[in-house]
Structures are given as structure tokens and as C-alpha cells.
Amino acid sequence: MTGKTALITGVTGQDGAYLAELLLKKGYRVHGIKRRSSSFNTGRIDHLYQDPHERDVRLTLHYGDMTDATNLIRIVQEVQPDEIYNLAAQSHVQVSFETAEYTANADALGTLRLLEAIRLLGLADRTRFYQASTSELYGKVQEIPQSETTPFHPRSPYAAAKLYAYWITANYREAYGIHASNGILFNHESPIRGETFVTRKITRAVAAISLGLQDRIYLGNLDAERDWGHARDYVEGMWRILQQDTPDDYVLATGEKRSVRAFVEAAFAEIGMAVDWQGEGLDETGRDARTGQTLVEVDPRYFRPTEVELLLGDPSKAQRKLGWQATTPFSDMVAEMVRADLETVAREADQRRLDEEHTQRLAQGA
Numbered sequence: 001m002t003g004k005t006a007l008i009t010g011v012t013g014q015d016g017a018y019l020a021e022l023l024l025k026k027g028y029r030v031h032g033i034k035r036r037s038s039s040f041n042t043g044r045i046d047h048l049y050q051d052p053h054e055r056d057v058r059l060t061l062h063y064g065d066m067t068d069a070t071n072l073i074r075i076v077q078e079v080q081p082d083e084i085y086n087l088a089a090q091s092h093v094q095v096s097f098e099t100a101e102y103t104a105n106a107d108a109l110g111t112l113r114l115l116e117a118i119r120l121l122g123l124a125d126r127t128r129f130y131q132a133s134t135s136e137l138y139g140k141v142q143e144i145p146q147s148e149t150t151p152f153h154p155r156s157p158y159a160a161a162k163l164y165a166y167w168i169t170a171n172y173r174e175a176y177g178i179h180a181s182n183g184i185l186f187n188h189e190s191p192i193r194g195e196t197f198v199t200r201k202i203t204r205a206v207a208a209i210s211l212g213l214q215d216r217i218y219l220g221n222l223d224a225e226r227d228w229g230h231a232r233d234y235v236e237g238m239w240r241i242l243q244q245d246t247p248d249d250y251v252l253a254t255g256e257k258r259s260v261r262a263f264v265e266a267a268f269a270e271i272g273m274a275v276d277w278q279g280e281g282l283d284e285t286g287r288d289a290r291t292g293q294t295l296v297e298v299d300p301r302y303f304r305p306t307e308v309e310l311l312l313g314d315p316s317k318a319q320r321k322l323g324w325q326a327t328t329p330f331s332d333m334v335a336e337m338v339r340a341d342l343e344t345v346a347r348e349a350d351q352r353r354l355d356e357e358h359t360q361r362l363a364q365g366a
């Protein structure tokens with residue numbers, strides 16, 4: 001047991017949930033920041049929740065927001081963390097084109113606010129800081145694969161905000177000696193990935209098609225290529241980064257790339273279906289190889305004003321210095337996501353049926 005205390009921003013997100021679980025297993029006391037919401041937003045960490053009235057509570061949640069400096073300062077002061085993992089962000093690239101200013105506020109200035117809290121509270125020598133940087137920083141392809149020395153060329157308001165966060169983290173390290181590090185993480189997925197990211201959108205649709213609840217999925221750019229790993233492996237890398245004697249920046253990636261089209265094929269293969277591709281561009285469709293039924297259609301609404309065509313990471317520094325590597329094979333990850341979505345989608349459909357029956361009974365005065 002470490003006896004250490006960690007503060008996680010974005011604890012209700014995909015990575016926050018996996019990281020909280022990992023740190024609790026390692027014996028940390030974990031504090032998480034969650035946003036006030038009119039609906040439940042703690043689904044991913046409910047299994048870790050402890051009644052605050054219990055003795056020896058190891059997971060504590062605080063209301064907060066990356067746009068609220070005084071709130072962040074108060075929480076950091078109260079928690080006096082040994083480690084801060086800054087995972088909170090408006091993390092959707094396409095949404096950032098519609099909410100550019102908010103994305104900059106939360107993702108760029110939010111990072112500054114946390115670093116300032118460390119500095120103002122005199123915690124520069126005590127609190128280690130992890131910044132959730134991203135392969136989106138590379139944006140427009142200049143070098144393949146991308147490593148810690150590849151130049152950045154952000155291609156979205158999200159990536160531009162994360163660029164500021166990357167550099168302000170490096171600057172506070174150099175200026176004030178804070179143990180502050182960037183993990184430049186390539187895409188990582190899981191059964192609890194947000195449902196509007198392409199992998200989870202695909203696995204949910206495959207499950208719904210398999211259960212006869214939906215007939216097709218609409219997608220954007222099928223040619224985009226990504227280096228997809230499993231979130232469980234990546235949170236282990238985040239922790240390792242903060243255990244180093246000296247702070248530094250690291251790429252975490254699998255070193256393998258696949259297209260969106262290949263992800264679609266792999267997901268349908270999990271339910272025993274093969275996809276045939278026909279047409280090109282907007283007319284491209286994916287058909288069931290056996291029946292010819294359309295399973296995939298291209299919808300331009302999912303195209304981005306500027307696209308990141310190819311991300312492929314070189315994780316050799318992390319391997320060498322952290323002893324870290326991605327261990328989950330791509331096919332296992334896709335299988336895990338499809339299996340989980342088959343259960344989730346079936347459960348949701350059952351619930352909808354029960355709700356409808358209940359409403360009908362009420363309407364009939366039963």
C-alpha cells in the first residue's frame with residue numbers, strides 16, 4: 001500500500017474510471033472531480049463508490065469544473081495531492097469545431113488553472129502533475145510513425161487547445177521545477193468509451209444490428225487511420241510516467257494502425273458477418289456479403305472541416321524508460337467491446353419494452 005493521495009480530474013470519463021480503479025488497487029486514496037449535471041454522470045465509477053459515512057473511505061468525489069479557478073484551488077488545497085492526473089477535457093474533436101471557445105477554456109486554460117493552483121499553494125515540490133496530451137497534436141502528417149520529437153500541427157480547436165496545455169505543462173516544469181509530464185496518448189478505447197467516438201459507435205451499432213434493432217450505421221471518413229489501443233493498458237502508462245524520478249514527455253501507442261473501415265470489418269466479424277465494400281466517396285456502402293443488405297452508409301455530416309488522416313505512434317521511448325507497452329491485441333479489444341455492447345443494447349431494449357408496457361397499462365387505467 002502506497003499511502004499516497006491522487007486527484008483525478010475527469011474521473012467520470014473513460015480513462016478516469018480505469019485510472020481510479022488502478023490507483024485504488026495500488027492503495028491510493030483517490031479524489032475525483034465531477035461536474036454537476038442534471039442527470040447521473042457517474043455510471044462508469046459507480047462500482048467504486050463508497051458511502052462517505054463509512055470508515056476509511058478511499059474514493060472521494062468533489063464537485064468542480066475546469067473553468068472555475070477558485071473551485072480548483074480550493075480542491076487542491078483541501079486534498080493536498082501527491083499526484084494530479086489532469087484528464088478532464090471536452091474531448092470530442094468534431095464537437096470542438098462547434099464549441100471552440102469552451103473547448104479552449106476547459107482544455108487549455110483549465111490546465112493552466114491547475115498548474116497555477118499547485119504553484120500558488122506552495123505545492124511545486126510536492127505534487128506531481130500528469131497532463132493528458134494527445135496524438136491529435138501531430139494532426140497533419142509530417143512523419144510516420146510519430147514520436148516525442150515529431151513536430152506538431154494541430155488540425156482542430158481541440159488539438160490547438162491541447163497544444164497550449166502541452167506547452168504550459170512543459171513550461172511550468174522548466175520555470176518552477178514542478179514534476180509535470182505529458183503523456184502523448186494515441187487513441188485508446190474500451191467498452192466504456194464514449195458512445196460518439198467512432199469505435200464505440202460502431203460496436204454499439206453492430207450489436208443493435210445483430211439484435212435486429214437497427215439496420216445500418218452512418219459514418220464519416222472511412223479512410224482515416226488510427227493507432228487504437230485499450231484504455232486499461234494506457235492508464236498503467238500514465239501512472240508509470242508519474243513514478244519516474246524526473247518528469248518528461250512520453251508517447252503511448254501500440255505501433256499498429258488500422259482504418260475506420262478495418263474497424264468496421266473487425267466488429268462485424270465478431271457477430272459472424274462479413275462486409276463487402278462498394279462505390280466510392282459519398283456513394284460508398286458496406287454490404288452484408290451474404291444478403292447484400294446495406295450495413296454502412298457514408299454521411300457527410302460526420303466529415304470534419306479539417307481531418308487528421310493518419311496517426312501511428314512510436315512507443316519505443318515509453319518501452320525503454322517506463323518498461324511500458326500496450327498488451328491487449330486489437331482483436332481482443334474489438335471482441336470485448338462488441339460482447340459488452342450486445343449485453344448493454346439488449347438490456348436497454350428490454351428496459352424500453354418494460355417502460356412502454358407500463359405506460360400502456362397506465363393509459364388503460366390498469
Ligand code: NDP
Pocket residue numbers: 009010011012013014015016033034035037041064065066067086087088089090091092106132133134135184185186187188189194
Ligand atoms: P472522456 O470524454 O471520456 O472524459 C472526459 C472527462 O472530462 C469526463 O469526466 C468529463 O465529465 C470531464 N470534463 C469535461 N469537461 C469538463 C469541465 N469543464 N470540467 C470538469 N470536467 C470536465 O475522455 P477520455 O477519458 O477518453 O480521455 C481522458 C483525457 O485524455 C481527455 O483529456 C482526452 O482529451 C485525453 N485523451 C484521450 C484519448 C483517448 O483516446 N481516449 C487519447 C489522448 C488524449 P462528464 O463525465 O461530466 O462529461
Ligand code: GDR
Pocket residue numbers: 091092093094133134135136185186187188196197198199201218219220221222224225226260302303304307308
Ligand atoms: P479522434 O476519435 O477524433 O481520433 O479523437 P474519433 O473516434 O471521434 O474519430 C476517429 C476517426 O474516425 C473518423 N470517423 C468518425 N468519427 C466519429 N466520431 N464518428 C463517425 O461517425 C466517424 N466516421 C469516421 C473521424 O473522422 C476520425 O478520423 C479521439 C478522442 O478521444 C480525442 O480526445 C483524443 O485526443 C484522440 O482520440 C487521440
